[in-house]
Amino acid sequence: MNAIRYEPDRLMLLDQTRLPHETVWVTCRTAEDVYQAIRSMQVRGAPAIGAAAAFGLALEARRLAPAEVRSRLPEVAAWMKTARPTAVNLMQAVDEVMAALEEAPRGGEADALYQRAVAIAERDIETNRRIGDIGAKWIAKHGGRVLTHCNTGSLATVGYGTALGILRAMRDAGTLEHVYVDETRPYLQGARLTAYELQEEGIPYDIITDSTAGFAMKLGWVDVVIVGADRIAKNGDTANKIGTYSLAVLASFHGIPFYVAAPTTTLDLSTPSGDDIPIEERSAAEVTHWMGRPIAPAGASAKHLAFDVTPGHLIAGIITERGVALPPYGESLARLCDTRGKS
Numbered sequence: 001m002n003a004i005r006y007e008p009d010r011l012m013l014l015d016q017t018r019l020p021h022e023t024v025w026v027t028c029r030t031a032e033d034v035y036q037a038i039r040s041m042q043v044r045g046a047p048a049i050g051a052a053a054a055f056g057l058a059l060e061a062r063r064l065a066p067a068e069v070r071s072r073l074p075e076v077a078a079w080m081k082t083a084r085p086t087a088v089n090l091m092q093a094v095d096e097v098m099a100a101l102e103e104a105p106r107g108g109e110a111d112a113l114y115q116r117a118v119a120i121a122e123r124d125i126e127t128n129r130r131i132g133d134i135g136a137k138w139i140a141k142h143g144g145r146v147l148t149h150c151n152t153g154s155l156a157t158v159g160y161g162t163a164l165g166i167l168r169a170m171r172d173a174g175t176l177e178h179v180y181v182d183e184t185r186p187y188l189q190g191a192r193l194t195a196y197e198l199q200e201e202g203i204p205y206d207i208i209t210d211s212t213a214g215f216a217m218k219l220g221w222v223d224v225v226i227v228g229a230d231r232i233a234k235n236g237d238t239a240n241k242i243g244t245y246s247l248a249v250l251a252s253f254h255g256i257p258f259y260v261a262a263p264t265t266t267l268d269l270s271t272p273s274g275d276d277i278p279i280e281e282r283s284a285a286e287v288t289h290w291m292g293r294p295i296a297p298a299g300a301s302a303k304h305l306a307f308d309v310t311p312g313h314l315i316a317g318i319i320t321e322r323g324v325a326l327p328p329y330g331e332s333l334a335r336l337c338d339t340r341g342k343s
Protein backbone atom coordinates (compact mmCIF):
# COMPACT_ATOMS: atom_id res chain seq x y z
CA MET A 1 0.00 0.00 0.00
CA ASN A 2 1.23 3.50 -0.68
CA ALA A 3 -0.56 6.79 -0.22
CA ILE A 4 1.81 9.07 -2.14
CA ARG A 5 2.35 8.91 -5.90
CA TYR A 6 4.43 11.41 -7.76
CA GLU A 7 5.27 12.69 -11.21
CA PRO A 8 7.20 15.84 -12.11
CA ASP A 9 4.02 17.88 -12.62
CA ARG A 10 1.69 16.40 -9.98
CA LEU A 11 1.51 14.81 -6.57
CA MET A 12 -1.27 12.35 -5.86
CA LEU A 13 -2.33 11.77 -2.28
CA LEU A 14 -4.69 9.11 -1.01
CA ASP A 15 -7.16 11.22 0.95
CA GLN A 16 -6.84 9.98 4.54
CA THR A 17 -9.89 11.90 5.71
CA ARG A 18 -12.03 9.51 3.61
CA LEU A 19 -10.46 6.17 4.52
CA PRO A 20 -11.30 3.40 5.16
CA HIS A 21 -14.65 3.57 3.39
CA GLU A 22 -13.75 5.64 0.35
CA THR A 23 -10.62 5.49 -1.80
CA VAL A 24 -10.23 8.99 -3.18
CA TRP A 25 -7.03 10.38 -4.67
CA VAL A 26 -6.35 14.12 -4.44
CA THR A 27 -4.19 15.66 -7.16
CA CYS A 28 -1.89 18.52 -6.14
CA ARG A 29 -0.28 20.72 -8.78
CA THR A 30 0.92 23.64 -6.66
CA ALA A 31 2.55 24.30 -3.30
CA GLU A 32 -0.78 25.74 -2.17
CA ASP A 33 -2.56 22.45 -2.99
CA VAL A 34 0.00 20.51 -0.96
CA TYR A 35 -0.13 22.98 1.93
CA GLN A 36 -3.91 22.59 2.13
CA ALA A 37 -3.69 18.78 1.93
CA ILE A 38 -1.23 18.78 4.86
CA ARG A 39 -3.29 21.21 6.96
CA SER A 40 -6.53 19.35 6.38
CA MET A 41 -4.78 16.02 7.11
CA GLN A 42 -5.58 14.49 3.72
CA VAL A 43 -1.92 13.53 4.06
CA ARG A 44 -0.67 13.02 7.61
CA GLY A 45 2.04 11.32 9.64
CA ALA A 46 5.42 13.00 10.16
CA PRO A 47 7.44 11.37 7.34
CA ALA A 48 4.54 11.57 4.86
CA ILE A 49 4.01 15.29 5.35
CA GLY A 50 7.75 15.87 5.00
CA ALA A 51 7.83 14.08 1.66
CA ALA A 52 4.62 15.77 0.48
CA ALA A 53 6.04 19.21 1.32
CA ALA A 54 9.22 18.40 -0.63
CA PHE A 55 7.14 17.56 -3.70
CA GLY A 56 5.06 20.70 -3.11
CA LEU A 57 8.14 22.88 -3.43
CA ALA A 58 9.28 20.99 -6.51
CA LEU A 59 5.86 21.56 -8.10
CA GLU A 60 6.10 25.25 -7.32
CA ALA A 61 9.56 25.46 -8.86
CA ARG A 62 8.13 23.98 -12.06
CA ARG A 63 5.18 26.38 -12.03
CA LEU A 64 7.20 29.56 -11.50
CA ALA A 65 9.01 31.30 -14.31
CA PRO A 66 12.66 30.05 -14.25
CA ALA A 67 13.93 33.54 -13.42
CA GLU A 68 11.67 33.72 -10.37
CA VAL A 69 12.43 30.38 -8.72
CA ARG A 70 15.42 31.47 -6.62
CA SER A 71 13.80 34.68 -5.44
CA ARG A 72 10.28 33.38 -4.75
CA LEU A 73 10.82 29.87 -3.41
CA PRO A 74 12.33 30.78 0.01
CA GLU A 75 9.09 32.53 0.95
CA VAL A 76 7.01 29.54 -0.18
CA ALA A 77 9.32 27.23 1.80
CA ALA A 78 8.93 29.28 4.99
CA TRP A 79 5.16 29.23 4.56
CA MET A 80 5.08 25.49 3.84
CA LYS A 81 6.75 24.88 7.22
CA THR A 82 3.78 26.46 8.96
CA ALA A 83 1.30 23.91 7.58
CA ARG A 84 1.69 21.88 10.77
CA PRO A 85 4.05 22.93 13.54
CA THR A 86 4.93 19.80 15.53
CA ALA A 87 6.38 17.22 13.12
CA VAL A 88 9.98 18.24 12.51
CA ASN A 89 10.22 16.01 9.40
CA LEU A 90 8.31 18.76 7.61
CA MET A 91 10.95 21.38 8.46
CA GLN A 92 13.82 18.96 7.66
CA ALA A 93 12.41 18.01 4.26
CA VAL A 94 11.78 21.63 3.30
CA ASP A 95 15.34 22.56 4.32
CA GLU A 96 16.73 19.64 2.35
CA VAL A 97 14.90 20.64 -0.82
CA MET A 98 16.00 24.25 -0.41
CA ALA A 99 19.61 23.05 -0.09
CA ALA A 100 19.14 21.31 -3.45
CA LEU A 101 18.06 24.64 -4.91
CA GLU A 102 21.36 26.18 -3.83
CA GLU A 103 23.28 23.45 -5.67
CA ALA A 104 21.06 23.36 -8.78
CA PRO A 105 22.44 24.52 -12.14
CA ARG A 106 20.79 27.65 -13.57
CA GLY A 107 17.69 26.62 -15.47
CA GLY A 108 17.70 23.14 -13.89
CA GLU A 109 16.04 24.16 -10.61
CA ALA A 110 12.71 22.37 -11.08
CA ASP A 111 14.37 19.09 -12.09
CA ALA A 112 16.87 19.31 -9.21
CA LEU A 113 14.11 19.88 -6.69
CA TYR A 114 12.02 17.04 -8.04
CA GLN A 115 15.01 14.70 -7.93
CA ARG A 116 15.66 15.67 -4.31
CA ALA A 117 12.01 15.11 -3.39
CA VAL A 118 12.15 11.66 -5.03
CA ALA A 119 15.33 10.91 -3.04
CA ILE A 120 13.59 11.91 0.20
CA ALA A 121 10.63 9.65 -0.65
CA GLU A 122 12.78 6.66 -1.62
CA ARG A 123 15.02 7.08 1.40
CA ASP A 124 11.97 7.03 3.67
CA ILE A 125 10.92 3.56 2.53
CA GLU A 126 14.45 2.20 2.92
CA THR A 127 14.76 3.77 6.37
CA ASN A 128 11.49 2.27 7.51
CA ARG A 129 12.53 -1.20 6.40
CA ARG A 130 15.67 -0.87 8.51
CA ILE A 131 13.66 0.34 11.50
CA GLY A 132 11.45 -2.70 10.97
CA ASP A 133 14.36 -5.16 10.94
CA ILE A 134 16.14 -3.60 13.90
CA GLY A 135 12.92 -3.16 15.88
CA ALA A 136 11.56 -6.65 15.23
CA LYS A 137 14.74 -8.25 16.60
CA TRP A 138 14.78 -5.95 19.60
CA ILE A 139 11.10 -6.16 20.53
CA ALA A 140 10.79 -9.94 20.22
CA LYS A 141 12.55 -10.38 23.58
CA HIS A 142 9.61 -8.63 25.29
CA GLY A 143 6.88 -10.80 23.71
CA GLY A 144 4.47 -10.73 20.79
CA ARG A 145 1.46 -8.82 22.12
CA VAL A 146 1.89 -5.18 21.17
CA LEU A 147 -0.20 -2.11 21.89
CA THR A 148 0.13 0.82 19.48
CA HIS A 149 -1.37 4.28 19.10
CA CYS A 150 -2.35 6.42 16.11
CA ASN A 151 -1.20 5.34 12.64
CA THR A 152 2.47 4.86 11.86
CA GLY A 153 2.16 2.67 8.78
CA SER A 154 2.36 3.03 5.02
CA LEU A 155 -0.20 5.79 5.23
CA ALA A 156 1.87 7.89 7.64
CA THR A 157 5.08 7.46 5.66
CA VAL A 158 6.00 6.99 2.02
CA GLY A 159 5.79 3.25 2.60
CA TYR A 160 6.10 0.38 5.11
CA GLY A 161 5.84 2.47 8.28
CA THR A 162 7.83 2.98 11.47
CA ALA A 163 6.16 1.42 14.54
CA LEU A 164 3.79 -0.38 12.19
CA GLY A 165 6.78 -1.36 10.06
CA ILE A 166 8.15 -3.16 13.13
CA LEU A 167 4.83 -5.01 13.42
CA ARG A 168 5.10 -6.06 9.75
CA ALA A 169 8.67 -7.26 10.30
CA MET A 170 7.64 -9.14 13.47
CA ARG A 171 4.85 -10.80 11.56
CA ASP A 172 7.32 -11.85 8.86
CA ALA A 173 9.67 -13.20 11.54
CA GLY A 174 6.82 -15.11 13.19
CA THR A 175 7.14 -13.25 16.51
CA LEU A 176 3.97 -11.13 16.37
CA GLU A 177 0.98 -12.57 18.22
CA HIS A 178 -1.54 -9.78 18.45
CA VAL A 179 -1.88 -6.01 18.12
CA TYR A 180 -4.08 -3.80 20.28
CA VAL A 181 -4.90 -0.64 18.38
CA ASP A 182 -5.93 2.46 20.31
CA GLU A 183 -8.76 4.06 18.38
CA THR A 184 -6.99 7.46 18.82
CA ARG A 185 -9.61 10.11 19.41
CA PRO A 186 -10.57 12.43 17.86
CA TYR A 187 -9.33 11.75 14.33
CA LEU A 188 -9.42 7.96 14.82
CA GLN A 189 -6.13 7.22 13.07
CA GLY A 190 -6.09 3.89 14.95
CA ALA A 191 -9.63 2.73 14.27
CA ARG A 192 -9.73 3.97 10.67
CA LEU A 193 -6.19 3.74 9.37
CA THR A 194 -4.12 1.31 11.44
CA ALA A 195 -6.98 -1.20 11.50
CA TYR A 196 -7.25 -0.81 7.71
CA GLU A 197 -3.55 -1.51 7.20
CA LEU A 198 -3.44 -4.44 9.63
CA GLN A 199 -6.52 -5.96 8.02
CA GLU A 200 -4.94 -5.66 4.55
CA GLU A 201 -1.87 -7.46 5.94
CA GLY A 202 -3.87 -10.16 7.70
CA ILE A 203 -2.29 -9.23 11.04
CA PRO A 204 -4.49 -10.17 14.02
CA TYR A 205 -5.65 -7.11 15.94
CA ASP A 206 -8.35 -5.61 18.11
CA ILE A 207 -9.28 -1.97 18.21
CA ILE A 208 -9.68 -0.74 21.78
CA THR A 209 -11.03 2.59 22.94
CA ASP A 210 -8.23 4.83 24.20
CA SER A 211 -9.57 4.53 27.73
CA THR A 212 -9.29 0.71 27.64
CA ALA A 213 -5.47 0.75 27.38
CA GLY A 214 -4.77 0.92 31.13
CA PHE A 215 -7.11 -1.90 32.01
CA ALA A 216 -5.84 -4.00 29.08
CA MET A 217 -2.38 -3.69 30.65
CA LYS A 218 -3.77 -4.61 34.09
CA LEU A 219 -5.42 -7.69 32.57
CA GLY A 220 -2.05 -8.81 31.20
CA TRP A 221 -2.92 -8.47 27.52
CA VAL A 222 0.08 -6.30 26.58
CA ASP A 223 3.79 -7.25 26.51
CA VAL A 224 5.12 -4.05 24.99
CA VAL A 225 3.96 -0.65 23.67
CA ILE A 226 5.40 0.79 20.44
CA VAL A 227 4.46 4.22 19.09
CA GLY A 228 5.81 6.64 16.48
CA ALA A 229 7.04 10.21 16.93
CA ASP A 230 6.61 13.65 15.44
CA ARG A 231 9.62 15.26 17.09
CA ILE A 232 12.22 13.93 19.50
CA ALA A 233 14.08 16.54 21.53
CA LYS A 234 17.77 16.35 22.43
CA ASN A 235 16.98 14.82 25.84
CA GLY A 236 14.68 12.13 24.40
CA ASP A 237 11.39 13.83 25.26
CA THR A 238 9.06 12.80 22.43
CA ALA A 239 6.09 14.55 20.87
CA ASN A 240 3.54 12.19 19.38
CA LYS A 241 -0.21 11.92 18.90
CA ILE A 242 -2.28 13.08 21.86
CA GLY A 243 -2.78 10.15 24.22
CA THR A 244 0.79 8.87 23.91
CA TYR A 245 1.83 10.44 27.23
CA SER A 246 -1.06 8.74 29.05
CA LEU A 247 -0.04 5.41 27.52
CA ALA A 248 3.57 5.86 28.66
CA VAL A 249 2.47 6.65 32.21
CA LEU A 250 0.19 3.60 32.23
CA ALA A 251 2.95 1.39 30.82
CA SER A 252 5.35 2.61 33.50
CA PHE A 253 2.78 1.92 36.24
CA HIS A 254 2.31 -1.64 34.95
CA GLY A 255 6.02 -2.32 34.34
CA ILE A 256 5.51 -2.68 30.57
CA PRO A 257 8.31 -1.47 28.23
CA PHE A 258 7.35 1.56 26.16
CA TYR A 259 9.24 2.15 22.88
CA VAL A 260 9.31 4.92 20.28
CA ALA A 261 10.13 4.08 16.63
CA ALA A 262 11.20 6.89 14.31
CA PRO A 263 13.65 7.77 11.55
CA THR A 264 16.58 9.98 12.55
CA THR A 265 14.90 12.77 10.54
CA THR A 266 12.48 12.99 13.48
CA LEU A 267 15.33 13.83 15.88
CA ASP A 268 15.66 17.50 16.59
CA LEU A 269 18.82 18.10 18.57
CA SER A 270 18.30 21.87 18.31
CA THR A 271 15.31 21.50 20.63
CA PRO A 272 16.69 20.92 24.13
CA SER A 273 13.63 19.33 25.74
CA GLY A 274 9.97 18.58 25.25
CA ASP A 275 9.05 21.92 26.84
CA ASP A 276 10.42 23.59 23.71
CA ILE A 277 8.40 21.53 21.19
CA PRO A 278 5.51 23.49 19.63
CA ILE A 279 2.26 21.61 20.14
CA GLU A 280 -0.33 22.00 17.43
CA GLU A 281 -3.78 23.00 18.64
CA ARG A 282 -6.46 22.06 16.14
CA SER A 283 -10.05 23.12 15.74
CA ALA A 284 -12.46 22.34 18.58
CA ALA A 285 -14.92 21.21 15.91
CA GLU A 286 -12.79 18.08 15.33
CA VAL A 287 -13.66 17.11 18.93
CA THR A 288 -17.28 18.23 19.06
CA HIS A 289 -18.17 16.87 15.60
CA TRP A 290 -17.57 13.69 13.66
CA MET A 291 -17.65 13.78 9.86
CA GLY A 292 -19.43 17.12 10.08
CA ARG A 293 -22.11 15.82 12.45
CA PRO A 294 -22.32 17.22 15.99
CA ILE A 295 -21.72 14.82 18.88
CA ALA A 296 -21.79 17.49 21.58
CA PRO A 297 -24.43 20.11 22.41
CA ALA A 298 -24.60 23.07 20.03
CA GLY A 299 -22.07 25.69 21.10
CA ALA A 300 -20.04 23.19 23.19
CA SER A 301 -16.51 24.30 24.01
CA ALA A 302 -13.55 21.91 23.53
CA LYS A 303 -9.75 21.87 23.75
CA HIS A 304 -7.97 20.02 20.97
CA LEU A 305 -4.26 19.52 21.48
CA ALA A 306 -3.18 17.31 18.58
CA PHE A 307 0.02 16.07 20.27
CA ASP A 308 1.51 15.56 23.69
CA VAL A 309 5.06 15.07 24.96
CA THR A 310 6.29 11.92 26.69
CA PRO A 311 9.30 12.52 28.91
CA GLY A 312 12.38 10.56 27.91
CA HIS A 313 12.56 8.82 31.30
CA LEU A 314 9.37 6.90 30.46
CA ILE A 315 10.82 5.60 27.17
CA ALA A 316 12.69 2.26 27.24
CA GLY A 317 14.34 2.87 23.87
CA ILE A 318 14.11 4.87 20.65
CA ILE A 319 14.31 2.58 17.62
CA THR A 320 15.81 4.25 14.54
CA GLU A 321 17.31 3.08 11.24
CA ARG A 322 20.73 3.57 12.82
CA GLY A 323 20.09 1.47 15.89
CA VAL A 324 18.29 1.62 19.22
CA ALA A 325 19.07 4.63 21.39
CA LEU A 326 18.87 3.89 25.11
CA PRO A 327 18.77 6.27 28.06
CA PRO A 328 20.45 8.60 28.83
CA TYR A 329 19.24 10.02 25.52
CA GLY A 330 21.37 13.17 25.58
CA GLU A 331 24.36 10.96 24.72
CA SER A 332 22.82 8.13 22.71
CA LEU A 333 20.83 10.39 20.34
CA ALA A 334 23.83 12.62 19.71
CA ARG A 335 25.84 9.49 18.78
CA LEU A 336 23.12 8.39 16.33
CA CYS A 337 23.07 11.82 14.71
CA ASP A 338 26.85 11.77 14.35
CA THR A 339 26.48 8.72 12.17
CA ARG A 340 23.46 10.11 10.26
CA GLY A 341 24.13 10.16 6.57
CA LYS A 342 27.41 8.25 6.81
CA SER A 343 26.18 5.00 5.29
Ligand SMILES: CSC[C@@H](O)[C@@H](O)C(=O)COP(=O)(O)O
Residues within 6 Å of the ligand: 044, 045, 046, 047, 087, 149, 150, 151, 152, 153, 156, 157, 161, 162, 163, 189, 227, 228, 229, 230, 240, 241, 242, 306
Ligand atom coordinates in the same frame (compact mmCIF):
# COMPACT_ATOMS: atom_id res chain seq x y z
C1 LIG B 1 5.26 7.42 11.29
S1 LIG B 1 4.08 8.52 11.80
C2 LIG B 1 4.59 9.14 13.37
C3 LIG B 1 3.69 10.20 13.87
O1 LIG B 1 3.58 11.20 12.92
C4 LIG B 1 2.31 9.64 14.25
O2 LIG B 1 2.44 8.81 15.37
C5 LIG B 1 1.38 10.78 14.55
O3 LIG B 1 1.34 11.29 15.67
C6 LIG B 1 0.59 11.31 13.42
O4 LIG B 1 -0.18 12.43 13.77
P1 LIG B 1 -1.15 13.03 12.67
O5 LIG B 1 -1.85 14.14 13.39
O6 LIG B 1 -2.06 11.94 12.25
O7 LIG B 1 -0.28 13.55 11.55
